[in-house]
Amino acid sequence: MADKADKGAIIQVAGLTKSYGEVLAVDNISFQVNRGELFGFLGPNGAGKTTTINVLTGLARLGSGAIQISGIDCTRNPKAAQHLVGIVPDESNLYPELNGFENLCFCAALYGMPKNERQARARELLDTFGLTDAANRKFAGYSKGMKRKLTFAAGIIHQPPILFLDEPTTGIDVASARQVRQIIADLHRKGTTVFLTTHYIEEAERLCERVAFIVNGRIVRTDRIADLLQPVQGKNVLILSVSDSGGNLSEEATRCFPQYQLQFTPGQMRVESEETVSIGPLIRFLEERAVQVSEARRRHPSLEDVFVQVTGIEAGLMRKEKEKAAGGGNQ
Amino acid sequence: MKRWIAFWAIMGKDMRLYYLKPPNISWGIIFPLAWTGMFFIKSGSGLESVLALLPGVMTISILFGTTSILAVTITFERRSRSFERLLLAPISLELLMLAKTTGAILFGVINAFVPIVIAAFMADLSGIAWSLVIPAIILIGIVSTYLGLFIAVSVSEVFEAQTFSNFFRFPMIFLCGLFFPIMALPVFIRPLSYILPITYGVDILHGAVSNQNIMPLSLDFLILGAFCAVLFVLSLHNIKRRWIL
Numbered sequence: 001m002a003d004k005a006d007k008g009a010i011i012q013v014a015g016l017t018k019s020y021g022e023v024l025a026v027d028n029i030s031f032q033v034n035r036g037e038l039f040g041f042l043g044p045n046g047a048g049k050t051t052t053i054n055v056l057t058g059l060a061r062l063g064s065g066a067i068q069i070s071g072i073d074c075t076r077n078p079k080a081a082q083h084l085v086g087i088v089p090d091e092s093n094l095y096p097e098l099n100g101f102e103n104l105c106f107c108a109a110l111y112g113m114p115k116n117e118r119q120a121r122a123r124e125l126l127d128t129f130g131l132t133d134a135a136n137r138k139f140a141g142y143s144k145g146m147k148r149k150l151t152f153a154a155g156i157i158h159q160p161p162i163l164f165l166d167e168p169t170t171g172i173d174v175a176s177a178r179q180v181r182q183i184i185a186d187l188h189r190k191g192t193t194v195f196l197t198t199h200y201i202e203e204a205e206r207l208c209e210r211v212a213f214i215v216n217g218r219i220v221r222t223d224r225i226a227d228l229l230q231p232v233q234g235k236n237v238l239i240l241s242v243s244d245s246g247g248n249l250s251e252e253a254t255r256c257f258p259q260y261q262l263q264f265t266p267g268q269m270r271v272e273s274e275e276t277v278s279i280g281p282l283i284r285f286l287e288e289r290a291v292q293v294s295e296a297r298r299r300h301p302s303l304e305d306v307f308v309q310v311t312g313i314e315a316g317l318m319r320k321e322k323e324k325a326a327g328g329g330n331q
Numbered sequence: 332m333k334r335w336i337a338f339w340a341i342m343g344k345d346m347r348l349y350y351l352k353p354p355n356i357s358w359g360i361i362f363p364l365a366w367t368g369m370f371f372i373k374s375g376s377g378l379e380s381v382l383a384l385l386p387g388v389m390t391i392s393i394l395f396g397t398t399s400i401l402a403v404t405i406t407f408e409r410r411s412r413s414f415e416r417l418l419l420a421p422i423s424l425e426l427l428m429l430a431k432t433t434g435a436i437l438f439g440v441i442n443a444f445v446p447i448v449i450a451a452f453m454a455d456l457s458g459i460a461w462s463l464v465i466p467a468i469i470l471i472g473i474v475s476t477y478l479g480l481f482i483a484v485s486v487s488e489v490f491e492a493q494t495f496s497n498f499f500r501f502p503m504i505f506l507c508g509l510f511f512p513i514m515a516l517p518v519f520i521r522p523l524s525y526i527l528p529i530t531y532g533v534d535i536l537h538g539a540v541s542n543q544n545i546m547p548l549s550l551d552f553l554i555l556g557a558f559c560a561v562l563f564v565l566s567l568h569n570i571k572r573r574w575i576l
Contacts, residue, residue, distance in 0.1 A: 059415060061575050083421035093412040097348050109340030110420035112333020
């Protein structure tokens, strides 16, 4: 790694490897995040996303490799850049016995903010996150969404130039998730560098400029969203909601419609083609075989399609698995 | 300056959240007084034994007050992940652990004065060498706290912290000369007394209260100071090894 950070790069990671005993959590990954960029880190449960954040922020020891944050070599001293970094962990970790205002003031004090400054900043953030009315309520009595928002506020209390967000919208209600996404976009607009891990691919597509796909501890692809989408942009995708899994029809359908790429999942048939998809013959084919079609909708190819293509992981299953682990929530 | 803001914030938060809670009052004050009462009644002596019992009661108050709370709260904060927030703060691990332990040390020192105040109503304390008592109390507070820290970083669960603390604390009551003179112990047990840090603190207190120390006071201070340093360094080493994986 060069002595000085590359022009524009604020986080530089080279050959990061991390094991927990026999388990290789992150395997020789390299990437860089540019100053002011919103960088997404996408992958299923256990892919190595949180481990990567933990190593970058000093919560886990680096196995091998090199890390530079804002030009500071953190390879040997992970605490060296902690003053530049804010972290919103995947689970709320504030003090249940303190109220919202006290929690924020305490977190601000950890970064050395004087009393007046931290109280003003805490009030400002409580207002931004719509938590002013709950400021004097103990954190233990907050709802899941409120806890998440206060944890987010605590992560940015010291206005860090670099922000690590670990699954910031997982397990929270739709309104809170929207608000959190809006705040992420605002922070990014104001110049904060954001490193976002998420399993919500549409969230990454909406927010990020560049993403890395991580699977089994390895980065399988890193690119700009626009560049990732480019190869699938011209494709036509049609989703048919069907009464049958269509598993037994798969072979016959592929034979009858060789111009299409067909994919059957329970209750759904996905048709992908370079040309326009003619819906009539498809519906006739299905109905003649006693399969009812209840809905047909055209879909624009998305990052999810690219993710599935690159990683071979079904994005829907990944989302369900994560939501189950987070105890519900929706987007 | 910024680092000291963080230091005071951590210490103040711990004092507020943990040290003035019912478990501390029972472990740090009521429990030592109950033990003392037991020894007092068992000895059958009158108020003249108050001065002889005072060093033991002060020490046991500090020991139980500091170890019970520190071992449990640090383990609890680890479990609830709020300790991670402290680890992410831009302060050194040394300063962070000093902040975490200073509150416990202060609490231990305050605990030591509870029996002193009670004893003041029962006996004449004018002969006590306070210039020795105060540094001894502080050093016993530090060494007990670091013992609690050492226990906290060696376990993962709150109940383990309590069990492990008792494994250290209860033998100390009998082995460190708190209520039974070390010289009255069987010869083969005495080496155990000398590897326990509290022995040296109690010896200073015996010297200060009734001039009955068995070792030179300068040696007591030196060994107690060394125990403080070793326990702190060992605890930091364990934190780095066990918590920052």
